[in-house]
Amino acid sequence: MGLHTVTFKNKPCIISTGTIAGPKEVQGIIGKYVDMALQDDTFGEDTYEKAECKMLSYAINRAIENSKFKRADIDLMVSGDLLNQIISASFAARDFDFPFVGVYGACSTMSEAFALSAALIDAGYFKRIVAATGSHFSSAERQYRYPLEQGTTRPPQSQWTVTAAGGAVIADKGSNIHITSATFGKVVDFGVTDVNNMGAAMAPAACSTILRHLQERKIEPEYYDLIVTGDLGALGSRIVKDLTWEKGVDISANHIDCGEIIYKVIEDEFQGGSGAGCSAVVFNSYLHNELKSGKLKKILLVATGALLSTVSSGQGESIPCIAHAVSIERE
Amino acid sequence: MTGKHKENFNQNYLNYVNSFDPPTKHFKNCFRAFMVGGLICCIGQFLRYMLERLFGLSGDVLAGTVSIFLIFLGTFLTGLGVYDRIGRNAGAGSIVPITGFANSVASPAMEFKTEGFIYGLAAKMFIVAGPIIVYGVLVGATTGIVYYILGLFGVV
Incomplete structure (x- = not known):
């Protein structure tokens, strides 16, 4: 095997998942599959940050409940989110009595958490790990863009941060859905500076990881039923297909993007959804369900993240991006 | 690669991305x-x-x-x-x-x-309005000074 792809010999299993999504998100494809559909995106809290934290807590609790394990059986929590100093994840971890590893990969956090959890279990250090992440439109908007009530127009390349959280319990044995390998991403920067065009910034990172993964595992794209990118949106999806095509790999037949499919009606979302919660909720609800029912057998989850901050973009820096890939296979 | 090395960036890629820009409906x-x-x-x-x-x-x-x-x-x-x-x-x-x-x-x-x-x-x-006030006042004051100076020379 190659340098950057890890194959898990002991095949860690995804036991169960827990998901929660906001009112706008549940109107789309994931609506039928989420564990809880919120009517009110504040989740009964007085700030959006608290709501995001509570949603993440809910997803973790629900994943544990669905796994039939007790909370005391869980050895570790691997989680992160988009807010500064990953406050949602660390504040959610207050409520749990197991150790916490905070990770940050922007919107790629879900696959990063899966890859690290699977590696820790495969090596035999831990038996049961919960991996989760989430995001909230209103808290992300306030951190990265303008106040909510300000009357500005959104450019057509922009995406809409998904209000959702999702988590999964991963264990050494106990289900037929396995994490079989992971490819850690390189930070790729093609020089895109437009913070409203994340899809174009992130597509080269996704392309780099997908190509390395296929090359190092010596497989064709057809090996997978689906190659699922995180939140490239409609434009980014088109670009990633073009970029891989240029390198002689055709993923157009089995590529989908969580951001592109999550919203049913495009009004203000333009290119689709984004945010850490996007791939987290789509994978842990809809795709996990398809794996469980056997409709899908092999998935490559490639969540992509834009590693910028408001300071870096203010200083005119371009947007470095990353994508981590995990292959999830049913046996 | 930081902003200081922009010459290394993939200009072809940026041109390609720009080709997708939807036309603005002026x-x-x-x-x-x-x-x-x-x-x-x-x-x-x-x-x-x-x-x-x-x-x-x-x-x-x-x-x-x-x-x-x-x-x-x-x-x-x-x-x-x-x-x-x-x-x-x-x-x-x-x-x-x-x-x-x-x-x-x-x-x-x-x-x-x-x-x-x-x-x-x-x-x-004033996180949004601040810049408007600062530069509004600055431009106002500058215009006033220019007007005053022009007035001294009898131009206006």
Whole structure:
């Protein structure tokens, strides 16, 4: 095997998942599959940050409940989110009595958490790990863009941060859905500076990881039923297909993007959804369900993240991006 | 690679990405901005006539009172959560008039209230409007000085 792809010999299993999504998100494809559909995106809290934290807590609790394990059986929590100093994840971890590893990969956090959890279990250090992440439109908007009530127009390349959280319990044995390998991403920067065009910034990172993964595992794209990118949106999806095509790999037949499919009606979302919660909720609800029912057998989850901050973009820096890939296979 | 090494960036890629830029609908945007901006101006003019007729105001007092009414209207609609919806469609039509300025002050104030009344609401209130005030005052002062100097030479 190659340098950057890890194959898990002991095949860690995804036991169960827990998901929660906001009112706008549940109107789309994931609506039928989420564990809880919120009517009110504040989740009964007085700030959006608290709501995001509570949603993440809910997803973790629900994943544990669905796994039939007790909370005391869980050895570790691997989680992160988009807010500064990953406050949602660390504040959610207050409520749990197991150790916490905070990770940050922007919107790629879900696959990063899966890859690290699977590696820790495969090596035999831990038996049961919960991996989760989430995001909230209103808290992300306030951190990265303008106040909510300000009357500005959104450019057509922009995406809409998904209000959702999702988590999964991963264990050494106990289900037929396995994490079989992971490819850690390189930070790729093609020089895109437009913070409203994340899809174009992130597509080269996704392309780099997908190509390395296929090359190092010596497989064709057809090996997978689906190659699922995180939140490239409609434009980014088109670009990633073009970029891989240029390198002689055709993923157009089995590529989908969580951001592109999550919203049913495009009004203000333009290119689709984004945010850490996007791939987290789509994978842990809809795709996990398809794996469980056997409709899908092999998935490559490639969540992509834009590693910028408001300071870096203010200083005119371009947007470095990353994508981590995990292959999830049913046996 | 940092911003200092921009020559290393993939210019071909950037050109390729730009080729996807959807064409801006200038006519539609301008029409909407004109209609909404015009409507706000008409409301202002209506208020002006009414205040003049009913209260006999005139001059600076009249102009100031109309502005106060419009600022109240902008802030009120922001509070109701309506102004951002107008702005999403009208663009500059609702940003440029004084109601837009009121919106840019009221919206961060609402947003950051959760971080307290001093360091949240009051400190962040001018996060959007601050630059407008700073450069507005700067340009005003510069123009005044230029006008004064030109006056000394008898040009104006």
